[in-house]
Amino acid sequence: MIRLCAKIVAETDLYETDKEVQNLIDWVCLSEQIKENNNTIRNLTGEYKKIEPDCREGVRAQLERMKQLCKERNNLYEKQNDLKGQKQQLEKALER
Secondary structure (H helix, E strand, O other), X not given: OHHHHHHHXXXXXXXXXXXXXXXXXXXXXXXXXXHHHHHHHHHHHHHHHHHXXXXXXXXXXXXXXXXXXXXXXXXXXXXXXXXXXXXHHHHHHHHO
């Protein structure tokens, strides 16, 4: 789907001239970013769960990595919320 959007943008002027096309392409791109972020969040959470038992034994380096993972995950959650807000705005615009 992303490739199709890229082709539309590269080979036509529809993105610049048609607001609905622009909103649809933006919606697809935001949806894809949300999917990618969700995958990253799942990977970070999985890594966190693998590290957690060793941290209970007092391994300082792994505890620091857990803090980094939490920070990265929290930043992605914030970004997800922003992206979802943008997506909802586009969906409202598309409904009109």
